[in-house]
Amino acid sequence: MTLNPNAKMEETQAGTEVYSFEPLVVKSHYEIDYIHSYAQDSLFFTSLAKKKLMGSKCKKCGYVYGTPRAHCMMCGAETEWHQLPNEGKVHSFTTCFFGSEEFLPETPFHLVMVEFEGVNSLFMARLIGADAEDIYIGMPVRAKFRRNLKISPTDVYFVPTEEAKGKGAKH
């Protein structure tokens, strides 16, 4: 049995950063590792290692998605994996000069929505190899893949095609 009226909390050297006293504002840190499952979308990520961009096609209504989804939002039926073309066109774009803390060191970077022939919806990606003022809607782009995977959708990115290079001056 322990009932010790002289018990004392151990003192440590770890302190707290204080930003202000009136009101009292302190630094509070938070960090976590998730055990994140890509679940039914896993094949999209593993296919990037094989330089394949995988979307989905509805088995029932034939709608083709530029993104993975196991069920069709048009009719509710199951979809099957559908390989997307490696070349498409810029549907829209932007250059981000600011961003989330995580991506600030990467600014400025280009975001593009890519449209593919025969595919009903788009795909969002980074574009490299072009100056902001040279990107245009309709610009032909080609998917490239990282060799050292990060298991992230940025394992695929887009670059202007040779054809775009030829047309670049017009825009």
Added chain:
Amino acid sequence: MKHKGRDVYMVSGGVTKFAKAIPNMDFRMRVKKAFDYALDDVHIGLNDIDGSVASYFSDHFQRQLMSGIMVQDYLGLTPKPSKRVEGGGATGGLAFQTGFEEIASGRMDTCVVYGFENMSHVNTWKGNEFIALASDTNFDYPVGGFYTGYYAMMARRHMHEFGTTVEQLAKVSIKNHKNALHNPYAQSPMNLTVDDVRNSPMVASPLTRLDVCAMSDGAAVAVLASEEKAFEMSDHPVLVKSIGTGTDTMRLADRPFGKVPLLPNERESDYKNLQYPGIHSFRAGRSAAKEAYQGAGISDPLEELDAIELHDAYTSSEIQTYEDLGLCKYGEGGRFIEEGKPQINGKVPVNFSGGLLACGHPVGATGIMQAVFMFWQLQGTIKKHFGNDKLQLSRHKRGLIHSHAGTGTYVTVSIMEAVK
């Protein structure tokens, strides 16, 4: 709508001044200030309230789950019924509509909807990250991780599709910041020129710093009641005539290319070659408007609305929303601002308060702030609450409030009407 339910009235409201950071008050205290203002305005007390709805967007900003119950507890509303409603940027609009449903269903006679957000506990860049977690974290966050980037691509496509210009976007910023000069609650009232907007730092092309709203600390409260209770509490409550809500895909990439859901004043031939919504328009905004107009019997919104408070987190979204709401046809939004129609003295003043661009955007409070400003407008009490009547419109019979979540995933439209 199968059953309309009981008529719902707004009887009072309160808003704290939005600011980038107010560290000397926490979210509970901020809601309490807005709550007491609303209760004092109609001389009611805690006993007059049957329950509440809590509106806040992110648990990340304060790393506090169940902030809702902390407010409920602080206000002295326990053990009355309450729930939290969340839907990104549309959280306030959704919560307001949930309060509407509590009254319409007959469950409550008086319901307080309180909204708040404390965004200043992290720096702006971390805040952007938290907000971006409201995009698909498998596919969109790791690529873009930045909401302004997503909206910039939508704006760019709108410009491509319809010829909208950056100068037209700038005019929205000028209008809203200018209106806010007369709104004491606004975070950033300003007199601006097109050059000021275009020369401010580029955030995500074509959107500059002044095309984008700021993060804020703030709270807002709306008190809703049944007809009987409303007229007991107040001589001039405002009728919440109808509500509408729309949704769209989380991933911008998944938006379909189909047909425009038409409003009563549109024809299929208006949009022969338009693939809709793609990423140029907010289908959820159109669906929400359609439902709300049906409920209120509105067939020509431009003629039948006197004021609009809409979700202008970006200047481009305001232009896109003119079209979703049917104030003009799809493609005419840029011209709509250019012709001055949404100006304070225009055909239908839009964001007379200054909107999110100038008032700030403490997410969970924003949609309720719009309800409060519209309530005062329709009541004709702007002078009493703003200390000046510069923003009091001469015609203020019927108004529309519009709340919108990330890239148009959830959108709410509610129609409010003066009853005297």
